[in-house]
Amino acid sequence: EDQVTQSPEALRLQEGESSSLNCSYTVSGLRGLFWYRQDPGKGPEFLFTLYSAGEEKEKERLKATLTKKESFLHITAPKPEDSATYLCVLQGGYNKLIFGAGTRLAVHP
């Protein structure tokens, strides 16, 4: 069964304190892995797509990496405006999307 597990559920960081969010997955045929950011009361906002193990993508303070079983979202020197819920989403067979439960990130000044 296709499955996505994100950890931790919640993460509190001080401004400037780098960390990583984890997304473990099992899927029969990976078509793509997405990372989204969701602010309270808003729809998810697209960050990255990763397709194959070894792939990395960066955007500002965020860097996403992919292995055959996991993806990491690395946050370097976070700022309070990075506070949000980060969703890991698999695109599996038949292009069906499988959503992780998300990691709630709070960055305090």
Place this chain on the structure above:
Amino acid sequence: SAVISQKPSRDICQRGTSLTIQCQVDSQVTMMFWYRQQPGQSLTLIATANQGSEATYESGFVIDKFPISRPNLTFSTLTVSNMSPEDSSIYLCSVGSGSGDYGYTFGSGTRLTVV
């Protein structure tokens, strides 16, 4: 990537009534998706709406409860019928970008509270 206008952004409804949510996309798209996000949880797909055909519903969701219209390639509605407090959720529509490099675009969501 596409831009989606979703409305209403929020509503408070009486139990037993119905609410229709609208999504307008700024470009033509083949498939539109409707999701529910219950408090503190991630997104669950309700149905996929193709223009010119009946929507395809996921397990646990039925057309009588969540009728969907898709009159053209830029517009869709989701109705939440005969509402109960358990229907209180955020409802979102989504479309593909046409390229996996840009993922899927989501509307801003409709926060529904049933009292």
